[in-house]
Amino acid sequence: MTGTAAIIGAGLIGRSWAIAFARAGWTVKLWDSDPRAPERAQATMAELLDDLADNDLLDGQTRQAVQERIAASDTLAKALEGADWVQENAPENVAIKQALWAEMAPLAGLSTILASSTSAIVPSQFTEGLSERERCLTAHPINPPYLVPAVELVPAPWTSRETMSRAEAVMHDIGQVPIMLRQEIDGFVVNRLQGALLDEAFRLVSDGICGADDVDAAIRDGLALRWSFMGPFETIDLNAPDGVRDYIERYQPLYTRLFHSMQRRVAWDGPVADQVEGERRARVAKSDLAERQRWRDRRLMALRRHKQEAGRRLGD
Amino acid sequence: MTGTAAIIGAGLIGRSWAIAFARAGWTVKLWDSDPRAPERAQATMAELLDDLADNDLLDGQTRQAVQERIAASDTLAKALEGADWVQENAPENVAIKQALWAEMAPLAGLSTILASSTSAIVPSQFTEGLSERERCLTAHPINPPYLVPAVELVPAPWTSRETMSRAEAVMHDIGQVPIMLRQEIDGFVVNRLQGALLDEAFRLVSDGICGADDVDAAIRDGLALRWSFMGPFETIDLNAPDGVRDYIERYQPLYTRLFHSMQRRVAWDGPVADQVEGERRARVAKSDLAERQRWRDRRLMALRRHKQEAGRRLGD
Numbered sequence: 001m002t003g004t005a006a007i008i009g010a011g012l013i014g015r016s017w018a019i020a021f022a023r024a025g026w027t028v029k030l031w032d033s034d035p036r037a038p039e040r041a042q043a044t045m046a047e048l049l050d051d052l053a054d055n056d057l058l059d060g061q062t063r064q065a066v067q068e069r070i071a072a073s074d075t076l077a078k079a080l081e082g083a084d085w086v087q088e089n090a091p092e093n094v095a096i097k098q099a100l101w102a103e104m105a106p107l108a109g110l111s112t113i114l115a116s117s118t119s120a121i122v123p124s125q126f127t128e129g130l131s132e133r134e135r136c137l138t139a140h141p142i143n144p145p146y147l148v149p150a151v152e153l154v155p156a157p158w159t160s161r162e163t164m165s166r167a168e169a170v171m172h173d174i175g176q177v178p179i180m181l182r183q184e185i186d187g188f189v190v191n192r193l194q195g196a197l198l199d200e201a202f203r204l205v206s207d208g209i210c211g212a213d214d215v216d217a218a219i220r221d222g223l224a225l226r227w228s229f230m231g232p233f234e235t236i237d238l239n240a241p242d243g244v245r246d247y248i249e250r251y252q253p254l255y256t257r258l259f260h261s262m263q264r265r266v267a268w269d270g271p272v273a274d275q276v277e278g279e280r281r282a283r284v285a286k287s288d289l290a291e292r293q294r295w296r297d298r299r300l301m302a303l304r305r306h307k308q309e310a311g312r313r314l315g316d
Numbered sequence: 317m318t319g320t321a322a323i324i325g326a327g328l329i330g331r332s333w334a335i336a337f338a339r340a341g342w343t344v345k346l347w348d349s350d351p352r353a354p355e356r357a358q359a360t361m362a363e364l365l366d367d368l369a370d371n372d373l374l375d376g377q378t379r380q381a382v383q384e385r386i387a388a389s390d391t392l393a394k395a396l397e398g399a400d401w402v403q404e405n406a407p408e409n410v411a412i413k414q415a416l417w418a419e420m421a422p423l424a425g426l427s428t429i430l431a432s433s434t435s436a437i438v439p440s441q442f443t444e445g446l447s448e449r450e451r452c453l454t455a456h457p458i459n460p461p462y463l464v465p466a467v468e469l470v471p472a473p474w475t476s477r478e479t480m481s482r483a484e485a486v487m488h489d490i491g492q493v494p495i496m497l498r499q500e501i502d503g504f505v506v507n508r509l510q511g512a513l514l515d516e517a518f519r520l521v522s523d524g525i526c527g528a529d530d531v532d533a534a535i536r537d538g539l540a541l542r543w544s545f546m547g548p549f550e551t552i553d554l555n556a557p558d559g560v561r562d563y564i565e566r567y568q569p570l571y572t573r574l575f576h577s578m579q580r581r582v583a584w585d586g587p588v589a590d591q592v593e594g595e596r597r598a599r600v601a602k603s604d605l606a607e608r609q610r611w612r613d614r615r616l617m618a619l620r621r622h623k624q625e626a627g628r629r630l631g632d
Contacts, residue, residue, distance in 0.1 A: 120570050142538040150538030177537040179530045187574045189526055190534050193516055194548070195574040200512035201548055210505055214495045216547025218506045221493040222458040222466030224547075227540035229615050231532025232510070232517055237596045238609050245593045248584045254436050255584065258503045258511040265575045268564045277561045280553045293554050298630050299545050306622040314614050 001173040002026050006079040008104065009033075009089030010041040010072075013117050016144035017087045019045060022069040023058055023146060024174035030072050031079035038072030045070065052146065055301040080107040085170055086114045087139065097126040105132040113167055115139035115153075119191065122184040123156040134160040137167060140188055141176075147300050149177040152188045200262060206272040212279040229307065229316075317489040318342050322395040324420065325349075325405030326357040326388075329433050332460035333403045335361060338385040339374055339462060340490035346388050347395035354388030361386065368462065371617040396423040401486055402430045403455065413442040421448040429483055431455035435507065438500040439472040450476040453483060456504055457492075463616045465493040468504045516578060522588040528595040545623065545632075 005021040007014045010032040018028045018041070030038045049063040058066055073079035080086060086108055090100050097116065105127075108114055114136045116123060127136040138154040145151060153167050164180065171178040179189055187195060201215045226235045233244065240247035266272055284292045321337040323330045326348035334344045334357070346354045365379040374382055389395035396402060402424055406416050413432065421443075424430055430452045432439060443452040454470040461467060469483050480496065487494040495505055503511060517531045542551045549560065556563035582588055600608045 148538060148541055150534055150536075152534070177533050179526060179534045179538075181526050181530075182524055185520075185525050186577065187570060189520060189530065190538050191570065192520065192574055192578075193513055193531070193534060194539055195571045196516035196578060197509055197513045198548055198552070198571065199575055199578075200508055204501075204505060204508065208498055209501050210495060210497050212549045214497075214505065215509070216549050217493050218466055218468070218495045218509060218547075219543050220466075220545060220547040220550075222464055222495075222506050223510055224540045224543035225464055225616060225619055226612065227535050228544040229536060229619065230612065231534070231536040231540075232514055233528045233532050233592060233596065234536075234599075236514070237600070238605065238612050241605075243593065243602060243605055244596050245589055248589055252584050254503060254507065255511045255514065256581070258508055259515055259581045261502065262508075262512060263579060265572070268568050268571065269561075273561055273564055276549060277559065280549065280560050283550075284553070286559060289554065289557075289559055295631060296542065296546065296554050299626055300541060302626045302630060303541055303545065303622070306619070306626075310615055310618045310622075314618060315611060 001170065003084035003170075004029065004082050005085045005087060006031065006073070006083035007087050007089065008076070008079065008100070009117075010037040011089060013141065013143060014087070014089040015041045015045055015048070016141065016146055017089065017117070018070050019048060019052070019066070019144075020141075020146045020174055020176065021085075021087075022066045023052075023061070026069065026085075026174065028070040029079045029083065030070060031076055035074075042067070042070070042072070048146075051297070051301065055305055057146075057301060057305060076104060077107050080104065080109075080112070083108065083112055086112060087117060088115065089117045092118060092120055094121055094125050097121060101126045101130060101136070105130045105136065108132060108135075111135075113137070113163055113170070115167065117141060119188070122186065123154055123159070124184060127156050127158075133158045135163050137163060138184075138188075139167065139171070140190070142190060144297075145176060147297070147304050149175065150179055150190065151176045152179045152181060152190055154181045154184050154188055156184060198268075199265060202268050202272050202276075203262065203264070203266045205275060206266040206270070212276045213283070228303075229310070317486065319400035319486075320345065320398050321401045321403060322347065322389070322399035323403050323405065324392070324395065324416070326353040327405060329457065329459060330403070330405040331357045331361055331364070332457065332462055333405065333433070334386050335364060335368070335382070335460075336462045336490055336492065337401075337403075338382045339368075339377070342385065342401075342490065344386040345395045345399065346386060347390075347392055351390075358383070358386070358388075364462075367613070367617065371621055373462075373617060373621060392420060393423050396420065396425075396428070399424065399428055402428060403433060404431065405433045408434060408436055410437055410441050413437060417442045417446060417452070421446045421452065424448060424451075427451075429453070429479055429486070431483065433457060436503070438502065439470055439475070440500060443472050443474075449474045451479050453479060454500075454504075455483065455487070456506070458506060460613075461492060463613070463620050465491065466495055466506065467492045468495045468497060468506055470497045470500050470504055472500060514584075515581060518584050518588050518592075519578065519580070519582045521591060522582040522586070528592045529599070544619075545626070 002025040004027040007018045022028045123138040127133045140152040142148040236247045237244040318341040320343040338344045439454040443449045456468040458464040552563045553560040
């Protein structure tokens, strides 16, 4: 396919999207309300692209070949001119999004898809009044999208089916894995799943059952190993001789009991916050967080490359 | 350290424990109520050990060197003689466990630790009446323990602190990662975390928000990537500039809203079971489940090796 993507907002998330589109051969036009932001973004992207090249994650392309496809636009209108896809990355504020989308949407071509990176605002809240609203949706990345393939595609009630299926095709084209929501819902799918697990994690620590480190080990050295290449449904489908229905018959009584013991929310910012913060800072001092984030990104790159290699060798 | 482990029950889980202990240099004595079971287990273990050797997961040892450490015992008494650790893998039935433990515990030495692999029975239910009860606990593996490091160590109310710290040391010694529970709780930690996430997953599919495949993609190509080398607390600790307390301040309002929308359980065996089963069987026919399980085991081995290599190269 390939085409032209307008990236609106050149901060952390906008830069990541620019890399994801450009790596896949798309032309990328970068605009930000701060006119100096795109230049700063180019410097940061050069470093990120060097890291990706070092980890063999540019599909054999050079950093320069990818970065040449990314150029700054002086105005919002110039950025949107000829764009097949618009990806908005403004601050998570409904009023800011509403104003920006009202200005931006009329500048787009008649078949352009307009997507927001928002993680916490459903798309109906900033697209309702737009005459382009049937081509508007949320495309929420799990950052950074050039390393984490999942992207949630969330329709507003008026987003057309054709828009959703074109959006799905574009995401596949640039190497992402689209999660197709059929209707908008607070938190979408990813943060709802994360929230359900975190609520139980905070409850266990608050109740003194185990420490935050134990929860991390239970996931890191336990559940998330299979989840990281199959997901939770395939995991239980393969954990009973006759598949998922067999699993449900065997284990539903246990999980029903557990559900009823989880109907109590622990305030994350209550006393449990001190304990979790204390355990974390014993592992990583606040002054070392930035270095640890770089470690995370290196491990994430190594994992991404492992999954590509294992998928080619053993199948997905 | 190294020592002698008595593996009671030579089925799927007992065999896996035998491999985990023997790989670490322990002497393993295998007993089963079916006298032919240990011999069958040796044949299966030979295949498993060959797979592990092929994937460089025997710490440089040959299959033969590891398997030589595993021998069948004719009687329960002989198996327990001289054992430092007893790992029981009987069926998940309270009456069976009570009878077995009443017979088994008095045969153990005065400093032997006795552990059960049970996933769903708290240890107080089969150890209360035993005079050895302060040395009894549950050591629940995430199968198979020779590939998945996490093991939940669950004390009964009367399990001594000394037993728990010795058990922790033994698990570290054989290369497992112990999850230290401070008190017993239904579902322990791992299945409680899994259940919380699965309940939301079934709810999303039942409500028509997305398909089971989308949930799997959201975890497999999204959340579980970072979880598989950090766990959920470290993930959020690194997802806000000033660490986990900063994350809580930023996102607690979202997660509080989500929690309140999750206070409704969908019966897993209701209509949603048909949909999940339908999606799964469209991906993997029932007749192909065994082959897909072998694929899972190969991917799990490759992931384990990747994590060892990435940990050495980039740190854990």
